[in-house]
Amino acid sequence: MSLLDDPATCVDTIDIALGERSYPILIGQGAPLWQQAVQHFPAGTSATIVTNTTVAPLYAEQLRAQLAPHYPRVDLVVLPDGEAHKNWQTLNLIFDAMLGSGADRKAVLYALGGGVIGDMTGFAAACYMRGVPFVQVPTTLLAQVDSSVGGKTAINHPLGKNMIGAFYQPRLVVCDLATLKTLPQPELSAGLAEVIKYGPIYDMDFFAWLEQNIAALKAQDGAALRHAVRRSCEIKAAVVSADETESGLREILNFGHTFGHAIEAGMGYGAWLHGHAVAAGMVLATQLSQKLGYLPDDRFLQRLLALLEKAQLPVQAPVLDAARNAERYLALMRVDKKTQGGAIRFVLLNPPGKAHTEKIDDAIVADLLNASIAA
Structure with a gap:
């Protein structure tokens, strides 16, 4: 399965109108989608793709190939998969990787996965050096229609879901419908x-x-x-x-x-x-x-x-x-x-x-x- 499979001729654009925090949602698949998406990639000194053990083998290297021409360095953080890992310990793995690689406040995070990855990556972006840009690349239907849009980021606490987080808007949401073909x-x-x-x-x-x-x-x-x-x-x-x-x-x-x-x-x-x-x-x-x-x-x-x-x-x-x-x-x-x-x-x-x-x-x-x- 490839991010460039089944090229479509039309890309839908929906704007989230939030003044200085406004951003587009792009919906499509194949080369036309990514040709338009690259025009909205935030500038940065590096990019860090955050994904999980399920999604990484499917799409991580393909997203890296899309990002490589635009950033001096593209790093990859692969987290354990599942809601059970949406916690402080897993969140710290993102910070460990970014600090270990020398990512500065001009770094850009890319959330490649479902709602758990999107929520944690957004929260990490809100916190790292008091805020760095991030982009949502949702690969599940739930994330594409809901959690990737709107800037709600969080981790879970044993006493309550999504109780620790921040409102922090992405710079771009890229909904590649081709990724839904691998969805169980x-x-x-x-x-x-x-x-x-x-x-x-x-x-x-x-x-x-x-x-x-x-x-x-x-x-x-x-x-x-x-x-x-x-x-x-x-x-x-x-x-x-x-x-x-x-x-x-x-x-x-x-x-x-x-x-x-x-x-x-x-x-x-x-x-x-x-x-x-x-x-x-x-x-x-x-x-x-x-x-x-x-x-x-x-x-x-x-x-x-x-x-x-x-x-x-x-x-x-x-x-x-x-x-x-x-x-x-x-x-x-x-x-x-x-x-x-x-x-x-x-x-x-x-x-x-x-x-x-x-x-x-x-x-x-x-x-x-x-x-x-x-x-």
């Missing part, structure tokens, strides 16, 4: 969860399109994937441009994530893929919206369940504690960035296609969890 089916499904979320929170026409095209997306049809990535990035660009630091509107992008992050932490990082946890979380968030009277019936819930099942995503959240399951969920959800004054805030639908964030009493959430998750 579970990872593709995990990415589809982040695609699906954009419908309930922002665009029900897109949700209807997903219902009609889910088989093509699962089969990795090129035209369908291109549209799904482009529309997802358009929606995220609109939201991020309006609320860069998640002080209001941007919180809607966390639909299903409050429950989902609790699942990831409670099951142990890596036991559930992020997108799988978000899928189960979206079901719970929709049920909570219905319980609060924002959805008059279960018609949308049934549509969501059908779409998630077709995408081969879980719709049933797991039991985290056989004796005190609701209490365990609530304790984990309290360690959430949307929590204020000890009150957990959830992204709710009112109606589908429009979302808001609201504090919900623990007793109401506990009732939902007890009713929805069988011990």
Whole structure:
């Protein structure tokens, strides 16, 4: 598999409008994509590619070949793969390599991989010498449609997901659709969860399109994937441009994530893929919206369940504690960035296609969890 396979004739460009921190997202594949991407590479004294043990054999040397004409030196850092390694110890491997090679404050980091690599590389870039440029080269569907865009960088803590990090924007995002051809089916499904979320929170026409095209997306049809990535990035660009630091509107992008992050932490990082946890979380968030009277019936819930099942995503959240399951969920959800004054805030639908964030009493959430998750 090559970054230059299957050349396309068109490259989609979506701009993240953030004043001095604005940058383009490029979506395409093959030579035309990379010919355009090199025009946006940040100048620097060196480049460091950060990737993992799974992605490195597939794409690291090809990205190095793209970077070599533009930097005096191109270094490579290969990290262990998986959510379980998204921590201080692994982050320090990036700093060790950069300091060891003499990388200065004009160095440029390139994140080559999925959401874990993107989050950690962005956080490393925000911290190294108080900030160096970085570029996102996402190789998973989840990263292309969500985590690579918007500047949220972080590592996990045993008590909470993504609780240590910074808002730090990349200089460029390069979504090479050819990299999705090597994506295992579970990872593709995990990415589809982040695609699906954009419908309930922002665009029900897109949700209807997903219902009609889910088989093509699962089969990795090129035209369908291109549209799904482009529309997802358009929606995220609109939201991020309006609320860069998640002080209001941007919180809607966390639909299903409050429950989902609790699942990831409670099951142990890596036991559930992020997108799988978000899928189960979206079901719970929709049920909570219905319980609060924002959805008059279960018609949308049934549509969501059908779409998630077709995408081969879980719709049933797991039991985290056989004796005190609701209490365990609530304790984990309290360690959430949307929590204020000890009150957990959830992204709710009112109606589908429009979302808001609201504090919900623990007793109401506990009732939902007890009713929805069988011990």
